[in-house]
Amino acid sequence: MLGKIIAINENVVSVKIEVNVYDFDGLIGKNVTFKDENITSIGEVTAIGNGIMQAILVGEIKDGKFLYGDISKPSFKAICYLIDNATLDIVLNSDATNTIKIGKSYIYHDYDIKLDVGNFFSTIGICSLEVTPISKHKSSTPKSQKG
Numbered sequence: 001m002l003g004k005i006i007a008i009n010e011n012v013v014s015v016k017i018e019v020n021v022y023d024f025d026g027l028i029g030k031n032v033t034f035k036d037e038n039i040t041s042i043g044e045v046t047a048i049g050n051g052i053m054q055a056i057l058v059g060e061i062k063d064g065k066f067l068y069g070d071i072s073k074p075s076f077k078a079i080c081y082l083i084d085n086a087t088l089d090i091v092l093n094s095d096a097t098n099t100i101k102i103g104k105s106y107i108y109h110d111y112d113i114k115l116d117v118g119n120f121f122s123t124i125g126i127c128s129l130e131v132t133p134i135s136k137h138k139s140s141t142p143k144s145q146k147g
Contacts, residue, residue: 002032002080003053011070013043015053015080024082027053029107031083031091034074041074042066042083042091055080059091066091085111 007014013034021027027045032055034041039062043055059068083091088111099114 002082005034005074005076005078005080006052008073008076011057012046013041013055013057013074013080015055017048017051017053021048026107027082031058031088033081033083033087034078035081036075036078039072039074039078040087041072041078042087043080053080061087061090064090 001018003015003018005013006016015032027048030045032043032045032053034043039060041057041060043057045053045055047054057070057073059066060071061067085108088108092113098118099116101112102115103113105111105113
């Protein structure tokens, strides 16, 4: 647990930090979760100072899926945690069945970045490709020009 919510202003959540920030490597830019009874909100840490951390809400997890955007706010009883790898998989869609590893994260050093191949190609408009061998194409040379 990193701390408890003390203020919510539009999409910025302020958390009173209850841990030693020096025990963590670079919290700025990392994701946090605000776990409530029915909802898990996701935030990105933007500032830390005077024992207060601020995080911008970036989405929420509902029914095991990440929904991007400031949809709802966490309640004041929600506890703030540093995001774990299982939740990060959901947020980055790395839990899909058809993924390939494309590298390592710069923010989460032991985390593999993966690409959901099926989702990637469907979003750029390539659903399936049909390849016809050259030998099956009809000749486009008119008969009068053939030797």
